[in-house]
Amino acid sequence: EVQLEESGGGLVQPGGSLRLSCSASGFTFTLYAMHWVRQAPGKGLEYLSGITNNGGSTYYRDSVKGRFTISRDNSKNILFLQMSSLRSEDTAIYYCVRGSERLDLGWFDPWGQGTLVTVSS
């Protein structure tokens, strides 16, 4: 069974940093691009970032470019999202999502259960 399990969320002050992790199992991690999507409380879904299967290429939406860094450790089947200069509007549930064999193809399936990040003083 394909499983994605996020961790690392929590309460952080504005301007602070946090690193999220996503542990993947049940599939060949090195074959798939991976992504992060977030959902503010009671709101819709927002695509954040993606990374190719080998980590060689990444994409970021403008609002997080320069603040967030996506990376992966294929030896341990873990996806990361390093977040810095956090703002109150970054408060959300962060989902780890599997893509397809190419970053620019495929759909988001499956999704992890998410980890909550709260940015507040």
Add this chain to the structure above:
Amino acid sequence: EVVLTQSPATLSLSPGERATLSCRASQSISVYLGWYQQRPGQAPRLLIYDASKRATGIPARFSGSGSGTDFTLTINGLEPEDFAVYYCQQRSNWPRTFGPGTQVDI
């Protein structure tokens, strides 16, 4: 950025009825549209991809149609577990974008 608009915002129906959900894109996205279901307290799950293809394990009562800018998700014979929020998403352009969602209520 491709903006997706979903209508209606809320759909109030009864079990057994048919639900028709709409998603409109601000520019042509060919058939590069997917639909996701999100039940309360759960992560989204992929229902439909490439506008009309059912994802693995998705019941046949879910169907999708459309191309270009106008798309439809139809649920024939609503089951109690179908009452949820449904999002459309495009993969034609970066950044990937989602619609605001349609809540299907009892």
